[in-house]
Amino acid sequence: MGRSNPIRINTDWFFLEMETVSISFELFPPKTEKGRENLRQTVRSLGVFNPDFFSVTFGAGGSTRDHTRETVLEIQQQSTFNATPHLSCIGSTHENALELLRCYKDAGIHQIVILRGDRPSGILDIGEFHHANELVSFIREQTGDHFHIQVAAYPEMHPESKSSAKDLDNFKRKVNAGANSAITQYFYNMHAYLDFVDRCHSTGIDIPIFPGIMPITNYERLAQFSSICGAEIPRWLHNRLQDFGDDTDSIRAFGIDFVSQLCEDLLRQGAPGIHFYTLNQAQASTEIMKRINL
Numbered sequence: 001m002g003r004s005n006p007i008r009i010n011t012d013w014f015f016l017e018m019e020t021v022s023i024s025f026e027l028f029p030p031k032t033e034k035g036r037e038n039l040r041q042t043v044r045s046l047g048v049f050n051p052d053f054f055s056v057t058f059g060a061g062g063s064t065r066d067h068t069r070e071t072v073l074e075i076q077q078q079s080t081f082n083a084t085p086h087l088s089c090i091g092s093t094h095e096n097a098l099e100l101l102r103c104y105k106d107a108g109i110h111q112i113v114i115l116r117g118d119r120p121s122g123i124l125d126i127g128e129f130h131h132a133n134e135l136v137s138f139i140r141e142q143t144g145d146h147f148h149i150q151v152a153a154y155p156e157m158h159p160e161s162k163s164s165a166k167d168l169d170n171f172k173r174k175v176n177a178g179a180n181s182a183i184t185q186y187f188y189n190m191h192a193y194l195d196f197v198d199r200c201h202s203t204g205i206d207i208p209i210f211p212g213i214m215p216i217t218n219y220e221r222l223a224q225f226s227s228i229c230g231a232e233i234p235r236w237l238h239n240r241l242q243d244f245g246d247d248t249d250s251i252r253a254f255g256i257d258f259v260s261q262l263c264e265d266l267l268r269q270g271a272p273g274i275h276f277y278t279l280n281q282a283q284a285s286t287e288i289m290k291r292i293n294l
């Protein structure tokens, strides 16, 4: 029997079976001792929400391969939480991917997030794996069903895709190659997510698709990042955030309100959980989690 916790949504109380809602937090691997200490504190702070896992990104072009591994192993072996490494095609060869997979398997890791990866500027040749589906197939061939494989999904379409239909075909290729679930790029328009999930269902894709949530704390950084990764900031939201100018406290307060409501609405609409892009900061995700009263 799942615990039932009330979630306040407008004037109604809704009840979610807590065991069916997955909460996870994404981190990036720090490169300095100060950064590592901050990350340990972030893991301790967010650990109170008993997350399903902490995932650790793989730097553009494989630039953080060793830091990703070290961070993942530290969380897995020195805390009570599950660590989930990201692994990207860019920067991977058959040989070094296999070596990492063996290392993760030996450490008792059972889940991995597989991506094509972001190209560092100036790099055109991406190496032995060209698309995420190829790396998913490779992992299935080499390690069978050992890993639960998560892949990326794009409710607002991947910026390099020619059409949303082609993007969906690609997503299906990753699922057919053996992906078990997906995490989305962040978005602020819930209907984009709901429409994407509907379209997946209508093409026979039935894996869980977890919404990726980016707390809003710094407007300039968010706008810059969104223009690169293709996540849309709706015009009205953009206008509201710009109105605050450099009043960072008001941006944060507004961002917490807005994103908490988005999370509640997503869960109410049947999203299987929430994956937070934390940028190694616990505070915003903590406030949002408290607001949604999970």
Ligand code: FAD
Pocket: 056, 057, 058, 059, 060, 061, 086, 087, 088, 113, 114, 115, 116, 117, 118, 130, 131, 132, 133, 151, 152, 153, 158, 159, 160, 161, 162, 166, 167, 170, 173, 174, 183, 184, 185, 186, 212
């Ligand atoms: P793919 O699924 O390979 O798709 C990339 C593009 O190619 C898409 O436009 C797709 O439609 C197209 N495509 C795919 N297959 C084919 C094919 N066979 N023929 C023609 N076109 C095709 N980046 C990092 O560097 N490190 C990370 O740790 C990281 N973590 C992420 C976590 C999440 C949850 C998300 C959503 C993104 C993450 N990213 C990360 C960013 C990601 O690497 C980029 O968005 C990248 O540009 C695409 O990765 P993908 O796995 O979706 O690629």
